[in-house]
Amino acid sequence: MRFLRQTASIAAKDLRSELRTKDSLNAAGSFALVIIVLFSFMLDPTETQTVYELSGGLLWLVFAFAGALILNRSFARELPNDCLDMLVASPVSSSALFLGKATANFTLLLVVELVCLPVFGGMYNLSRWSTHLGPLLGVVVLGTWGVTVIGTMFSAITVNLRLRELMLPILVYPIMIPCLMAAMKLSTVLISGEAITGDDWIWLRLLIGFDIIFTSLSLLTVDFVLVS
Amino acid sequence: MRFLRQTASIAAKDLRSELRTKDSLNAAGSFALVIIVLFSFMLDPTETQTVYELSGGLLWLVFAFAGALILNRSFARELPNDCLDMLVASPVSSSALFLGKATANFTLLLVVELVCLPVFGGMYNLSRWSTHLGPLLGVVVLGTWGVTVIGTMFSAITVNLRLRELMLPILVYPIMIPCLMAAMKLSTVLISGEAITGDDWIWLRLLIGFDIIFTSLSLLTVDFVLVS
Amino acid sequence: MTPAVEVQKAWKYFGDYPALRSISLDVPAGTCLALLGRNGAGKTTLLRILSGLSNPSEGSVRILGHGSRDYQARARTGMIGHGIGIYDELSAAENLRLFARLFHVRDAEQTVQQWLTRVSLDRVQNSVVREFSRGMRQRLALARAFLHGPSLLLLDEPFTSLDDRAIALLQSLLADALKGGATVIMSTHQLREAMELATHVALLDRGKLAHSGERPVQMLADPTWLYRTYGDSQ
Amino acid sequence: MTPAVEVQKAWKYFGDYPALRSISLDVPAGTCLALLGRNGAGKTTLLRILSGLSNPSEGSVRILGHGSRDYQARARTGMIGHGIGIYDELSAAENLRLFARLFHVRDAEQTVQQWLTRVSLDRVQNSVVREFSRGMRQRLALARAFLHGPSLLLLDEPFTSLDDRAIALLQSLLADALKGGATVIMSTHQLREAMELATHVALLDRGKLAHSGERPVQMLADPTWLYRTYGDSQ
Amino acid sequence: MREKILYVLGVAATLLLVRNLYVIFITLPDEQDQGAIYRIMFFHIPAWFVCFTAYFLAGVTSVLYLVKKQFKYDVFSVSAVEVGLAFTLIGLATGSIWARIIWGIWWTWDARLTWAFITCLLYAAYLMMRNMMDDASTRARFAAVVCTFAFTSVAITFKAIEWWRTQHPGPVLSLPGRSAGGTMDPEMEAALRLNYLALFVIAGVLIAVRMNQEKRLREVESLRRQVHAM
Numbered sequence A, B: 001m002r003f004l005r006q007t008a009s010i011a012a013k014d015l016r017s018e019l020r021t022k023d024s025l026n027a028a029g030s031f032a033l034v035i036i037v038l039f040s041f042m043l044d045p046t047e048t049q050t051v052y053e054l055s056g057g058l059l060w061l062v063f064a065f066a067g068a069l070i071l072n073r074s075f076a077r078e079l080p081n082d083c084l085d086m087l088v089a090s091p092v093s094s095s096a097l098f099l100g101k102a103t104a105n106f107t108l109l110l111v112v113e114l115v116c117l118p119v120f121g122g123m124y125n126l127s128r129w130s131t132h133l134g135p136l137l138g139v140v141v142l143g144t145w146g147v148t149v150i151g152t153m154f155s156a157i158t159v160n161l162r163l164r165e166l167m168l169p170i171l172v173y174p175i176m177i178p179c180l181m182a183a184m185k186l187s188t189v190l191i192s193g194e195a196i197t198g199d200d201w202i203w204l205r206l207l208i209g210f211d212i213i214f215t216s217l218s219l220l221t222v223d224f225v226l227v228s
Numbered sequence C, D: 001m002t003p004a005v006e007v008q009k010a011w012k013y014f015g016d017y018p019a020l021r022s023i024s025l026d027v028p029a030g031t032c033l034a035l036l037g038r039n040g041a042g043k044t045t046l047l048r049i050l051s052g053l054s055n056p057s058e059g060s061v062r063i064l065g066h067g068s069r070d071y072q073a074r075a076r077t078g079m080i081g082h083g084i085g086i087y088d089e090l091s092a093a094e095n096l097r098l099f100a101r102l103f104h105v106r107d108a109e110q111t112v113q114q115w116l117t118r119v120s121l122d123r124v125q126n127s128v129v130r131e132f133s134r135g136m137r138q139r140l141a142l143a144r145a146f147l148h149g150p151s152l153l154l155l156d157e158p159f160t161s162l163d164d165r166a167i168a169l170l171q172s173l174l175a176d177a178l179k180g181g182a183t184v185i186m187s188t189h190q191l192r193e194a195m196e197l198a199t200h201v202a203l204l205d206r207g208k209l210a211h212s213g214e215r216p217v218q219m220l221a222d223p224t225w226l227y228r229t230y231g232d233s234q
Numbered sequence E: 001m002r003e004k005i006l007y008v009l010g011v012a013a014t015l016l017l018v019r020n021l022y023v024i025f026i027t028l029p030d031e032q033d034q035g036a037i038y039r040i041m042f043f044h045i046p047a048w049f050v051c052f053t054a055y056f057l058a059g060v061t062s063v064l065y066l067v068k069k070q071f072k073y074d075v076f077s078v079s080a081v082e083v084g085l086a087f088t089l090i091g092l093a094t095g096s097i098w099a100r101i102i103w104g105i106w107w108t109w110d111a112r113l114t115w116a117f118i119t120c121l122l123y124a125a126y127l128m129m130r131n132m133m134d135d136a137s138t139r140a141r142f143a144a145v146v147c148t149f150a151f152t153s154v155a156i157t158f159k160a161i162e163w164w165r166t167q168h169p170g171p172v173l174s175l176p177g178r179s180a181g182g183t184m185d186p187e188m189e190a191a192l193r194l195n196y197l198a199l200f201v202i203a204g205v206l207i208a209v210r211m212n213q214e215k216r217l218r219e220v221e222s223l224r225r226q227v228h229a230m
């Protein structure tokens, strides 16, 4: 109970300082639009088949990129006035702190994604993108959580000099590959208007397993990262 | 002379402190590699024609994304101890400061790109990618300089913003699109093993013109950004 | 009565460098300890261990009878570090509310208002901290540290860059806290300000505890007396 | 002789808010001016203008006879700000070398070594600054500011978090610089330390110059005399 | 007095617009190829022209701000960009509708369209960035630099039809500095020019109103700061 309330306070704090004004929503929206314009230069948007085939990949590329930007900042935000010290010294357990920050990042990322999704569908004339909206959102949520957990952890590691050498930040993004890969495959299928069948279930299992494993791993290790 | 030495000192300083921690280099490098790997799974590698057509676009998208990670840090690095103040207060002109930082970013970005290029060629079985290596490198250098100049300039502008991670790409990409577009087109041609001919010269002219215009614009205005 | 802080044979290594060397220190409840020592002596390192930001490499630390990372110890400790520890993007009131919630302060809103008034920031409570001058931020940091009525206060160079009025405020806050039975440990170089409150002093010298005990009377007239007497003469 | 610093009717607006209001101040070469004022009075704003980090909205500023952003003015000015202005990822020696090069110091390497010894950081010169204690960083910041033998020194609260030895060091550095004909302008809240050197004082009160002139004798015995006499009584 | 002139101008322009609407929808005949939909041109083309002019003036005043450091230039830049952005949105909307009827799709990644869209995003980002800065002086300086850079995008949008092969129609008006154009029916062109005038004046009035508001905003902000300082 106490744990949950603290987690919520931390998350609320992070979200509030991002959402001060409606800045972040606006920013997220234009970010999505800008990236979508960039893609239009890469692809020939009139070849609908190719666009459908790449759709999941492009979508998650945007998500991963936006994620990398937002997550990199997550703990760095605490540095200027040594705020992280105050949080760690307060009666908040490291895991509540981590979960709170992860929740805030997750929410921000999700907002960006939910803005991107329809814009992406609309501007590329992917008429079938919303036929399996429920499952698609499910995949987005699962994939985003995976990206968030790893990214938040990485963000915590980079603020700690000692661990930076030990834990090889260069591994962080590659660790996300299974998660991104699964999310991409599933999204491509769903955006193309098909249902998840036979072969694709394994991707879903991979995605869920990934989320569970890395969430537990992070919660177990975060105390070592934050308390020196 | 004095100008060049100061520029070199600033660039050396940035490179040295980046190479100490390798933060943004690692982040940008591993992020770029992840994208390349993921897309190689997404694309059907047997459709060689499609892959060749997409190659330039994909490559520059990766560069642009990786670039944002590096550029975000460029001025942010100066914040913690108010180091930027010391640089601005020293007898270094704002333009030397800017050029120094741009040079450092350029080098870092180029390193990431030169690592990505062969990996990209290899993973996608683009057997012809290195046939026009010289011109390709030329295009990479020109394109990267464009990206860097704009990115460094806007890094200075956005460094104090709440949402600088998102604001940087939002402001920077629209402005650098001509440069990215030209670089994409030229790279596609060169990676496909063809030479730059007739119609494509306009892109090269655009690229060079872009570099010149924005370098001068930045040098003219940077003083207003740095001195309040 | 258990001492507020019990440190036993605590060592702290950074790599191979021992920043603290076998520190044993008991701070009785209700006292005010001035932690003195030259730059690099290890004051901050010790305070970070006491505040649970860092674990000693060897030795044990008990805070108010609990382990240094225990909820009970943390909830009753207040801290001011080198940085002010408040968020620039949030308003003054939001900052305090956040910490009130994290520390489970009862009547959070009322306590926050009370403290805002106390540090005379009530009129600007809804302004973003970024707009504050350094003095205003320092006052807010004080309010943040005292908000939950801590039984143990850990202050790392609290007088730094406060003007005369703010120093008077801090001293009165500390005096009130001491009167209420709290224990205060502060590191400082501004001996004169510290000596007005300190009942005990401890002197660190390159990681070792060179002296600890009640404040010698000589220090009131001549604050550097301790350095000269117990400090390394180099 | 031209004054080292000439400020004429300088205003500084942040938006429409005047942080400095018509400041006119001449600082004769070779003097040491203590810039006093409560939190938010505008000390930092004025020092930033003098150091060329910011232009006055109105009025004119001459530094050593040049415009405030001129190469000649900048090359002969040393500065210590709120932040210490050194890079955490570089080593002590690398930091100094960088600034030596930026300031075109002759015999850079030798000067750097000399200053490292002077601030007793020669033994840790190759350690990354991040590992230093606050006092060590401050000493390094001192070395950085004095490295190029500036004729004008602008110091924003330089005594902050220095220990007795470091304060003595800074005071001796300043005394040497003054003896060498340099001009010093420092803002501070630690009046006692400042009064040992200051020949002149200026008091800012919410953006206005409330008083400036030679240091009144009363201030030696009672540093807050100025505040009480010229400061706003609120 | 100034306010009164503004109101009078605003009313006059609105009246002109009403008259133009009458001419456009009632008097003018349908066009031979496009039928009734061509009428959207009377809004599409002037809207773009007005917004380009606004961006151009904002660019000029931005440079002036950097040189002279007077807030009135900054005030004009924001106001012009905001009004310009509104007209950009009108241009995009009318263009999209037109495209839907003529080409059968709402949007295509044609060079002109894409650049118009990029310009829109860029100026939206400009306004967003301003919102994120608290100190008016910093805001004005940085915004001025961004505005100067952003103008390149306007230039490219303007030139896109000449530089790339686009689906979007080429020049129809004869403008200074343009070789092609001048292929329009004189009666239509007259109506078009009158509508130009109406929209221009309306934009001008809007900018002036917005400038007043911006000035007030800054005054309020500084009063608040003064209260803080006490």
Ligand code: HEM
Binding pocket: E041, E044, E045, E048, E049, E052, E091, E092, E093, E094, E095, E096, E097, E098, E099, E100, E102, E106, E107, E112, E113, E116, E117, E157, E158, E168, E169, E170, E171, E172, E173, E181
């Ligand atoms: C969303 C879709 C569209 C966008 C973003 C768009 C954008 C623009 C822009 C930026 C201009 C500026 C002209 C200038 O001042 O040089 C323009 C002019 C014009 N547009 Fe569009 N347009 C769109 C759709 C259309 C369509 C569908 C048509 C007709 C088939 C059309 C016909 C014209 C014409 C005739 C001009 C005037 C050309 C000139 O004289 O320069 N537009 N449009």
Ligand SMILES: Nc1ncnc2c1ncn2[C@@H]1O[C@H](COP(=O)(O)OP(=O)(O)OP(=O)(O)O)[C@@H](O)[C@H]1O
Binding pocket: C131, C132, C133, C134, C135, C136, C163, D014, D019, D037, D038, D039, D040, D041, D042, D043, D044, D045, D046, E135, E229
């Ligand atoms: N960048 C800025 N933007 C807006 N207002 C500012 C800025 N910098 C300073 N101010 C305002 O200018 C006034 C003077 O601030 P300044 O930092 O110069 O005070 P100070 O005398 O140095 O105070 P302190 O002793 O706390 O350091 C304050 O009211 C502050 O809020």
Ligand SMILES: Nc1ncnc2c1ncn2[C@@H]1O[C@H](COP(=O)(O)OP(=O)(O)OP(=O)(O)O)[C@@H](O)[C@H]1O
Binding pocket: C014, C019, C037, C038, C039, C040, C041, C042, C043, C044, C045, C046, D130, D131, D132, D133, D134, D135, D136, D163
């Ligand atoms: N994170 C760290 N990594 C490596 N060494 C460190 C670290 N933190 C402190 N040290 C070293 O430990 C020693 C004690 O540092 P500490 O900051 O505790 O000193 P201090 O007494 O607080 O000094 P000051 O008065 O300057 O604040 C110093 O030699 C410092 O270099």
Ligand SMILES: [Mg+2]
Binding pocket: C043, C044, C045, C156, D133, D134, D135
């Ligand atoms: Mg310390």
Ligand SMILES: [Mg+2]
Binding pocket: C134, D043, D044, D045, D156
């Ligand atoms: Mg100050």
